[in-house]
Amino acid sequence: MNGFRSRLVSLTRKEFRQLLRDRSNLAIGILLPMVLILIFGYGMSLDVKNAPVAVVMEDASPTAHEAIAGLQLSPTIAPILLGSMHDAEALMQERKVDGIVRVPADFSRALAAGNARVQLIVHGSDAGRASIIKAYVSGALAQAGVRQADRNGNAAGAPPAGSVAIEQRMWFNAANTSTWYLVPGLIVLIMTLVGAFLTALVMAREWERGTLEALFVTPVRPVEILLAKIIPYFAVGMLGLTLCLLSARYLFAVPMYGSLLVVVFSSMLYLIVAVSLGLVISSVTRNQFLASQVALIATFMPSMMLSGFLFDLRNVPTAVRVVGHLLPATYFMDLIKTLFLAGDVWPLIWRNCAILLAYAVGLLLVARAVTRKSLD
């Protein structure tokens, strides 16, 4: 037991030195998380705010202006009044506006007669954005239509019709801003990056150069080698986590309703999963280029695209959902978002932590198995 401890301590010290000696390791461990925090916090936004929309008023009557009044004061779109469709189409071709609302010349006459038409064209090059703009403009114009109908109806003495209004409450994201879920999601990305990518790369290098075989002839056991590899990268990952938590709190004012203890504990659990995954990848590929590519493709890209970070997993085809649910990142993403925005939801915490624990144990066993095999 004593031998185990002294061997582990000296091996870990060697790993730490190796890690700190090369500036590029620090670049990925510290610089990249900081850059990502700034990009995610300030640069990325999925919110549609002040989207420019051309409003072509071929009918300049007060009635027509009243109909589009609902578009003027909205935070979602910023209407640009134009006289001709030609100008609007030119702006659209140059992608200067996201959509065109066209009020035709006979609008007020047709409105009185009960068959007015308004044309709405959206720029489909960003489908998500276009859908939001389409829904918003349609909603605002429909309300104007109903108001006009009531006016026509009152004049004709028709009975009032009942209607349903919606009062909408956004739980967990009162500010309705994508920053609130992008920044917690970033913790998952950084853990994956440091854990899987950096670890895979460093370990693969030892395989490729044969320095790992050199270690095998010393009295150290594979478990000790693995532990000594895990500890430094675990430390770098925790540093990344600290940076994320501090900036989430003080830079972007993202609330954290769950307890910090659970956040830190579950992050540690996921970090072990990510590091073990990196170790497995490097032991299987034993080549730096392959290891980096596999780590990128098996861990980083899917945790960005398939973990529910950007796209809701409930709404993707079954096959993709299955792939998403195979990724440990999906469970951590679910957990961290809930912990930040909803609070300590224990059934969800137990379930996801149990799954992550299973992944951690399983991957560590696999890592041990593939590392031991090479000894003979």
Add this chain to the structure above:
Amino acid sequence: MIDFLMRIANLCRKELLTILKDPATRAILVAPALLQSLVFGYGATYDLTNVPYALLDQSRNGASSELIAHLDSTGVFHRVATLRSQADIREVIDTEQALLVLQIPANFEQQLSAGQTTTIQLILDARNSNTAGSAAGYVSAVVERYNAELRARAGAPPSPLVIESRAWFNPNLETRWNLLPGMIAALSMLQTLLLTALSVAREREQGTFDQLLVTPMSPLEIMIGKALPPVLVGLVQSSLILLVALFWFRIPMAGSLLTLYTGLVFFTVASVGIGLSISAVSANMQQAMLYAFVLLMPLMLLSGLTTPVRNMPHALQVATLANPLRFAIDLVQRVYLEGVGLGTVWHNLIPLAVIAAITLPLAAWLFRNRLV
């Protein structure tokens, strides 16, 4: 001149052999591009197809059943729970059983039959504010249709205003249509840049680069010989993703292949230039890869692939001017979806050419003047 070309051709041949001789490397250059374009093509969608919801009907007399029938008939909304009291809302939302809860007030029917406006509550799980926003939009559209029906039944005049909406370039507003053309550029850059970053660094690490330097080849020739093979690899990868977009997802291409490939050649050369410069600065493969990666992440995130450039703060928008991927994605999307010609997108080629004109000579210079 013949010698010059011969030397370059030989170096290219050697480089291609290095890249392609290992079956695992060959596989990693083809399989991920195909796999990712398929998986992300299906997975990357902001459209809602399955929204689980819970109902809290305080009117308790089934008056709301008509409205609910409208909701269920969309095929998007599925009721997963029927709640008894407001206290139950928290649990179904917290545990993610339901994305939204619809609360019908006790006086729903009375108010409607009296010709008044009744207010229903819509409680959304906004842990992902984007999904919640879309779901809210879907519910309002359903409620609007229901209101129109109520008016018709009450004999009130229908709305005199009809909105005819259309979407240019992407008639059904499918996210996939924007994403796949973007990935033609993004996915190939991911691998070409890493591949190039390794090419010089590998020879440095193995000591063969010094041997290359003492051959009769000039730094210019080495640079061209090192740059051409990854450009080819990058173009092949782009073509693979293009084929997936065209023939698997059947996204119609509006523009010309010639324009598309002109843009892609400029873009791939610029990416390779960046990769070679990284490679020339790095002391070993590990450094090269880490530097490449540190650079790749911001390039991908600030390219407009996942979130629009226009939503970024001004300072970051300026920073994207140095990002080749930003211009490539703009160019590919516009040529692919909008069908514009070179006359419209030529301005995207200038920054790409500038990036290539800086990075390639820099790499060639760095071959001889080592910084490390």
